[in-house]
Amino acid sequence: MALATPNTNQQFEERAANDIMRPVGLNIKFHAWMGVLTLVLIACLYAYYTQLRNGLSVTGLRDYVNWGMYIANFVFFVAASLIGMLISGVLGLLGFQWIKPIARIAEIIAVAFAAVAGLVIVSDMGRPDRLPFVFLYGRVQSPILWDVTVVTTYLVLSLILYYVPLLPDLAIGKTRMNHNHGWLAKIYDILSLNWKHDPEQYNILHKAVRILLILIVPTAFAIHTVTSWLFAVNPRAGWDSTIFGPYFLTGAFVAGCAALIIAMYFFRSNYKLHRYITPEHFDKMGKLLVLTSIIYLYFNINEYLVPGYKLKEADAIHLHELFSGHYAPLFWGTQILGLILPLILLLFKPMRKPLPVLIISFFVLAGAWAKRYIIVVPTLEHPYLPKQYVPDEWMLYQPTLTETAITIGSIVLVLMIISVLAKLFPVIPIWEIEEKSNQTTEPS
Amino acid sequence: MNNKSQSTPQGNDSHKEAKNKSRREFLKRFGLAGAAAAAGGAALYSGYQYEKAKGKSEMVRVLTDDNRLVMVPRDQIQESKPDQAFLQKRGRNGLEGHRWVMVIDLSKCRNARQCVKACQKAHHLRPHEYHITTLEMQDGPKTAPYFMPKPCQHCDNPPCVSVCPVDATFKRQDGIVLIDNERCIGCRFCMSACPYSARMFQWQEPFMAEEYEEDPQPYDVELNVPQAKGTISKCLFSADRLRDDELPYCVSACPNGVFYFGDENEDAVTNGTTKETVRLSALLKQNAGYRLMEELGTKPRVYYLPPKNRLFDFDNQPSSYKGDDEKA
Numbered sequence: 001m002a003l004a005t006p007n008t009n010q011q012f013e014e015r016a017a018n019d020i021m022r023p024v025g026l027n028i029k030f031h032a033w034m035g036v037l038t039l040v041l042i043a044c045l046y047a048y049y050t051q052l053r054n055g056l057s058v059t060g061l062r063d064y065v066n067w068g069m070y071i072a073n074f075v076f077f078v079a080a081s082l083i084g085m086l087i088s089g090v091l092g093l094l095g096f097q098w099i100k101p102i103a104r105i106a107e108i109i110a111v112a113f114a115a116v117a118g119l120v121i122v123s124d125m126g127r128p129d130r131l132p133f134v135f136l137y138g139r140v141q142s143p144i145l146w147d148v149t150v151v152t153t154y155l156v157l158s159l160i161l162y163y164v165p166l167l168p169d170l171a172i173g174k175t176r177m178n179h180n181h182g183w184l185a186k187i188y189d190i191l192s193l194n195w196k197h198d199p200e201q202y203n204i205l206h207k208a209v210r211i212l213l214i215l216i217v218p219t220a221f222a223i224h225t226v227t228s229w230l231f232a233v234n235p236r237a238g239w240d241s242t243i244f245g246p247y248f249l250t251g252a253f254v255a256g257c258a259a260l261i262i263a264m265y266f267f268r269s270n271y272k273l274h275r276y277i278t279p280e281h282f283d284k285m286g287k288l289l290v291l292t293s294i295i296y297l298y299f300n301i302n303e304y305l306v307p308g309y310k311l312k313e314a315d316a317i318h319l320h321e322l323f324s325g326h327y328a329p330l331f332w333g334t335q336i337l338g339l340i341l342p343l344i345l346l347l348f349k350p351m352r353k354p355l356p357v358l359i360i361s362f363f364v365l366a367g368a369w370a371k372r373y374i375i376v377v378p379t380l381e382h383p384y385l386p387k388q389y390v391p392d393e394w395m396l397y398q399p400t401l402t403e404t405a406i407t408i409g410s411i412v413l414v415l416m417i418i419s420v421l422a423k424l425f426p427v428i429p430i431w432e433i434e435e436k437s438n439q440t441t442e443p444s
Numbered sequence: 445m446n447n448k449s450q451s452t453p454q455g456n457d458s459h460k461e462a463k464n465k466s467r468r469e470f471l472k473r474f475g476l477a478g479a480a481a482a483a484g485g486a487a488l489y490s491g492y493q494y495e496k497a498k499g500k501s502e503m504v505r506v507l508t509d510d511n512r513l514v515m516v517p518r519d520q521i522q523e524s525k526p527d528q529a530f531l532q533k534r535g536r537n538g539l540e541g542h543r544w545v546m547v548i549d550l551s552k553c554r555n556a557r558q559c560v561k562a563c564q565k566a567h568h569l570r571p572h573e574y575h576i577t578t579l580e581m582q583d584g585p586k587t588a589p590y591f592m593p594k595p596c597q598h599c600d601n602p603p604c605v606s607v608c609p610v611d612a613t614f615k616r617q618d619g620i621v622l623i624d625n626e627r628c629i630g631c632r633f634c635m636s637a638c639p640y641s642a643r644m645f646q647w648q649e650p651f652m653a654e655e656y657e658e659d660p661q662p663y664d665v666e667l668n669v670p671q672a673k674g675t676i677s678k679c680l681f682s683a684d685r686l687r688d689d690e691l692p693y694c695v696s697a698c699p700n701g702v703f704y705f706g707d708e709n710e711d712a713v714t715n716g717t718t719k720e721t722v723r724l725s726a727l728l729k730q731n732a733g734y735r736l737m738e739e740l741g742t743k744p745r746v747y748y749l750p751p752k753n754r755l756f757d758f759d760n761q762p763s764s765y766k767g768d769d770e771k772a
Contacts, residue, residue, distance in 0.1 A: 055673045057648035066635040066645060126630015126674030133629050137610040144609035144633060234637045235740045383641045388579055390572050
């Protein structure tokens with residue numbers, strides 16, 4: 001892999017450290033970006049305040065469609081957070097070296113989405129003040145308890161998996177800090193836990209990371225499987241499926257790959273990291289997106305074709321709505337623009353160049369969000385018994401401005417977490433780049 | 445429905461001031477339910493002491509709320525209202541020895557919706573908020589249309605109870621599925637789980653919110669009143685009425701004799717309109733009674749009698765028939 005052609009390792013390491021540390025620290029652009037995000041967030045918080053005051057009646061949710069945009073958004077967030085496990089966990093444990101420069105970005109995405117996913121659920125609760133009841137009176141029979149447990153575990157594991165490999169970089173970074181950022185150097189000093197680049201320390205670090213990677217794989221599988229069970233345990237047409245676990249899981253990998261590609265592109269161009277996040281990375285991520293999309297397509301075929309073949313009455317109504325009814329534009333838009341077309345396009349090498357793969361990833365990510373909406377809402381619009389003697393607006397679900405604003409607020413919060421983490425700390429593991437350069441150059 | 449199982453909670457106090465005070469606090473702290481037995485005994489003893497000191501006072505027999513008959517001096521009796529803790533305890537426990545069951549005769553329903561109105565009045569609901577509602581049904585394109593009252597089915601294998609994360613909705617020993625809106629966190633998982641769409645949510649301030657504010661009352665889990673914003677509400681089989689040995693609100697309100705209600709243990713159900721009591725097993729057998737969506741394994745406690753020989757015409761095709769192609 002041709003990262004660069006340094007004259008010596010020493011020079012290469014020096015340059016890598018400089019390149020990666022350069023974007024670290026606050027500047028006017030960052031302040032402006034965070035200022036805009038904060039303003040948007042304040043507007044969204046006001047929307048949440050009106051919801052607290054007036055109850056969930058400010059949303060489009062009613063007795064038939066009792067879950068809507070919030071829950072769809074929650075599922076999407078959990079899905080996107082799984083990319084941390086796929087990159088570091090699965091590919092890392094399999095020994096792929098190319099993931100090293102992007103593994104930390106994947107981990108940042110995992111932390112941000114997993115952290116906000118919990119808040120999204122709270123925004124859906126009728127009585128958020130009673131959140132402690134889940135711990136005080138929790139019943140293990142309820143999938144919600146399982147979800148709370150595994151999402152929290154995954155968040156903690158992801159945080160540790162983000163922090164531990166950061167230790168050597170914190171030690172490297174504190175000596176190179178811009179003099180304007182004395183306070184940040186202090187934070188680095190404290191957080192680096194007195195890291196001395198001792199070989200023994202590296203030895204422990206490698207072992208610790210390996211254990212974490214092994215732990216994170218089943219945890220990540222669990223969070224999305226359990227999230228799918230929030231639906232699959234209910235006897236409802238469209239949810240009553242035995243493949244919801246793997247269906248959700250593979251869908252999550254698709255969404256996560258797209259999110260990671262977008263983040264990679266952004267950091268590469270804004271932080272000038274072209275030397276480390278190369279077109280080859282985009283090519284490989286494009287291929288990974290194809291692979292995950294194929295598996296997801298396979299589960300989609302199973303999920304829709306098999307009930308569609310039998311056409312049991314309730315399933316028939318559900319599928320009819322999706323294929324040719326009210327939800328047809330969204331359904332086909334999602335399936336074609338968000339899954340099938342990207343999958344076909346990415347088979348061609350020119351489409352896996354950074355810019356095309358970025359554009360495709362936007363479609364995939366938007367499709368992934370809409371797909372969760374399609375999984376959550378139409379099923380609830382078609383209960384077994386007829387909907388009668390209720391106001392017209394109860395028949396079909398239409399998200400309101402308030403609930404859209406609260407949902408946007410959660411996305412803004414994710415962006416803020418990613419921005420802060422990526423601005424205060426190096427987004428590429430310097431020490432791993434150096435380690436790799438040593439490995440690749442030593443034999444020659 | 446016999447077996448009067450209601451009891452009148454009564455507090456009993458000693459006449460001696462110091463003793464009296466500490467005992468009252470003791471009572472408060474432990475709630476009426478737990479302390480009643482001790483209070484009864486103590487009252488007897490102190491009554492005896494009182495008589496020794498002051499001469500005769502008339503003794504009366506009272507039933508404590510743990511169902512013990514005790515004697516206390518009449519002038520020692522104090523009025524007492526059931527408090528929240530007491531209501532919760534008895535509400536979660538249920539009526540011992542009963543297995544409540546409802547039978548709905550579809551051949552008699554003419555969609556008067558009196559059941560709906562009576563229920564909404566009792567539980568402080570808006571006109572479009574339902575614990576029970578009636579549906580215009582047609583199962584297939586050529587099958588007969590009919591009206592179907594639909595309360596909570598009070599399943600013996602309730603999907604809603606399984607998924608509740610905080611034990612807010614629960615199954616009682618007498619078969620009733622209740623909701624405790626003091627516990628409910630408003631996640632609405634139970635609504636998603638219910639195949640009968642039997643549950644409602646308080647999306648906004650409840651209908652009678654202002655009245656609750658003016659005149660606060662303890663929450664009765666058997667009536668689910670006061671209703672609370674951001675929590676679930678549902679049919680309770682009128683558990684408060686059953687405790688008073690009366691038929692549920694909807695059952696008594698029906699003008700057409702649609703509802704039978706009773707106790708499976710006694711194999712007897714009473715018609716809410718005619719007040720005629722019949723054998724449950726015979727009623728179901730003779731009329732080919734069935735339960736809704738038996739295939740889901742929820743094991744409802746509500747039985748339906750088929751809409752055979754309907755007493756009332758069904759003017760229009762119901763708009764509700766869900767099958768697609770053959771509709772036209």
